[in-house]
Amino acid sequence: MRVLHYSTRLGRSAGGLYYSVSGLARAMAALGTDVTVAGGRENGFADDKHVWGTLPLLTHPLGRSRYGFSSAMQAEIARLRPDVLHIHGIWSASSIHGRFAPRGTQVVVSPRGMLDPWIVSRKPWLKGPHAALFERPMLARAHLHALSEHEATAALSYMPALAGRIFTLPNGVDPASAAQPEKRSGALYLGRLHEKKQVLQLIEAWERHAKHTALTVAGWGGQAYEAQVADRCKSAKRIRFVGALAGESKAQALSTARFFILPSLSEGLPMAALEAVSHGCIPVLTEACHLPELFAQDVALQMAPDFSDFHDVLNRLEAMSEEEKTMRSARARQAARSYLWPGIARAMLDNYARILSEPPR
Numbered sequence: 001m002r003v004l005h006y007s008t009r010l011g012r013s014a015g016g017l018y019y020s021v022s023g024l025a026r027a028m029a030a031l032g033t034d035v036t037v038a039g040g041r042e043n044g045f046a047d048d049k050h051v052w053g054t055l056p057l058l059t060h061p062l063g064r065s066r067y068g069f070s071s072a073m074q075a076e077i078a079r080l081r082p083d084v085l086h087i088h089g090i091w092s093a094s095s096i097h098g099r100f101a102p103r104g105t106q107v108v109v110s111p112r113g114m115l116d117p118w119i120v121s122r123k124p125w126l127k128g129p130h131a132a133l134f135e136r137p138m139l140a141r142a143h144l145h146a147l148s149e150h151e152a153t154a155a156l157s158y159m160p161a162l163a164g165r166i167f168t169l170p171n172g173v174d175p176a177s178a179a180q181p182e183k184r185s186g187a188l189y190l191g192r193l194h195e196k197k198q199v200l201q202l203i204e205a206w207e208r209h210a211k212h213t214a215l216t217v218a219g220w221g222g223q224a225y226e227a228q229v230a231d232r233c234k235s236a237k238r239i240r241f242v243g244a245l246a247g248e249s250k251a252q253a254l255s256t257a258r259f260f261i262l263p264s265l266s267e268g269l270p271m272a273a274l275e276a277v278s279h280g281c282i283p284v285l286t287e288a289c290h291l292p293e294l295f296a297q298d299v300a301l302q303m304a305p306d307f308s309d310f311h312d313v314l315n316r317l318e319a320m321s322e323e324e325k326t327m328r329s330a331r332a333r334q335a336a337r338s339y340l341w342p343g344i345a346r347a348m349l350d351n352y353a354r355i356l357s358e359p360p361r
Contacts, residue, residue: 001352002034004082008068008092010039010059011048012220012244015192016271017112020171021088022051027172027345029055038077040068069093078102084352086145087138090114091127095134098142106355107142113268115154118196118288143355145348147171147269148290167351172344173274173336176255184329186214187317188257188281190245191272193221193229198263198305200228205310207236213318215261218253220244254279258325259317264288265305278336280329284313299328299335 007014007021014021021037029035037055040062049057060070070093077085077097086108087098101107113119120127139159146152146168155162187206193199199217206215217233220226220243233241245253254260260276261284270289277283283300285291294300303313320328 001084001349001356002080002082003028003036003084003086003352004077004080005035005037005086005088006077006094006097007037007039007088008094009042009062009066010037010052010057011042011045012246013042013066014089016171016268017088018048018051019271019275020112022053023172023174023341024345024348025055026053027341028349029053030342031345031349033349036080036082038073040066040070042066067093069096073097074100081105083356084108086110087142088112090135091119091130095130095138098138099134101141106352106358107138108145108352108355109139109142110145110147111151111155111268112147113151113266115151115158116266116268116288117154117157118266120158143167143351145169145351150290151268169344169347169351170339171269171271171274172341173271173278173339175340176251176275176278176280176333176336184256184258184280184325186216186257187259187261187284188216188218188253188276189261190218190250190253190276191262191270193219193226195225196265198265198307199225200232201307202261202263203229203232203236203239205307206239206314209311209314210238211318213238213259213314215239216253216257217241218243218245218250251279254281257281258329259284261303262286262289263303263305263307274336274339277332278339280333282325282328282332284317294335297331297335299331 005025007017012018025035025037038058041059042062058076060073081102082105085101085105087094088110089112091114098107143165144155144162146166147170152166152168230241233239254276260281262273264286265288267289273283273289284303285300286305295302
């Protein structure tokens, strides 16, 4: 089976896709699958490409627009004629490549949160024509991979004709070190700095309600928003901004934080939350993070996306006994086992095999 993964951006600027697509592709290759990765590269990609390991990479420069179309890439996809072309993300040139995939190639599309109503409602004047030209024709022939039941429902609402061609499989995560840190303390926000993540609102609410728990904000984002976050943290008493973290520094932050918090308005399925759970952080999430199983298993604490209950949530965190913290941390690590990449990759390959057994659309 020859699989080609396409993502518009292959560097860190892709946010969660940087980790989710690379983790899936590497895990598939480890299972013996013929995997190639294609997509756009930005300035500084040489510092980011290590996440793809030894996978063959086909890249093209993105340019200023970062839209991602490359006629040379389209020709290369046609030449390769993979058995499966897996498109990650939409509303970009990825949908063009999926729309004009070679005959005989089965197309799998992972919207990765981009069919969430919050996302679809933004810039309708642009998304409407783009969808008519590319997304809808692509999805008319494709199978859709949803990260959660919520995403599957959103996809069906967007395009009812997808019925019978949707399967659900979560993101995966690499196993964290089994070693326990000497001490955990404070809370951590880690991820992209973007308005949908409500980082500025989190800082304001933390400053207003926290009595003694410190918050670390780690991440990267658009220049203006990141500057606002950094500036606001400078004047806050219990909050510090540490910028983007990767590698060992990221693992250290996740393994020493007691709580992980993500007050998001819109997600596919957040990689940072899965990594936090794998490291034993106690997650505090909104319903929009689409991890209801973590609430059902009493692993995560839930907060309202409008921060209306934040005072009570924060009081709960600060009043939590050491015994409960230890218990919840262990429960988080246990829950993470169902998201490990080898199992997720095997399940994805099983879906590919099922799709390949069907006549091409």
